[in-house]
Amino acid sequence: MNRWLLVEFIPTPSFNNEQSPQTNFDAKQIYAALKQSIISHFGDVGWGAVGLSLTVKYYSPVTNICIIRVGRDQHKIAWGGLTLLESVQGVRCIPYVIHLSGTIKHAQLAAITHNRQVIARYRAKAKAPAAYRDSYESYLESSTQEIEAMQD
Template structure:
């Protein structure tokens, strides 16, 4: 029996208005959030899934969002992401492109707190989806910069990566809040942020492969 194979993408939607260049973002290849994994060959085995091979991600990669309450995408972010991706696919690849992925594309989970998003797509078309993501520049009226964090053949592996990345990002946000408070800039909400973050990680753990 042939098993229908999917690809799962972990994406974050950075908000330009919330990015900070004041944090320490020095590259630390010896201590990445998500360690580099060797790509697995697709030999037709039912027990293995081929992976995208990524360079080591710095412990605080590239740019970091700060805590800005008015910059969150909200609980309806998942629906907004679906519509934005569909519009991008049709714009770049036409109706034929959307027809190829419409039946398998799904937003599995969206984190309102960090904008981390889990996407599902049929394996033959995941690069089409990835390409379309690069052309998404807004969700509703909110400008965004999409960034693909990881790609996996199983939701479980992406869960582990997503939870680790989510935990590190929330830690960076809380740390930034503490540093800014020392400088006389009030950001607050550290305790509430930790509780919301823990709830989101629990929701990530409950995701099932579909």
């Protein structure tokens, strides 16, 4: 049995940089950063408990969301490692757990819903009319297909 964490990585500006940095990392780099965080804060015993079941199944650099699978009994260690994570590939970020699910299907539905909400915020910020067709439309279609195609 597994737990599925839907996580948003919110980039934070450094002290000398006013703008939010771009997240230019991928799923493997998130896995490596999470592994290091778990080892640093929970030791080899913590990593030994989580390591076999932990996988990063999906990451979107557009909306910064990530789906992580971990064993049911170890999900609190993985969540703790995420909470204590400070940066990925040198990019300071705040990992925000949006949803915890017992099935991949519910994680997929939450990810699709969250993607739509983030894109709606981007459009509102750009003051685009509701019927306006933009590059986000094709992104939503492709990301929805990619998320739905994930298998356990």
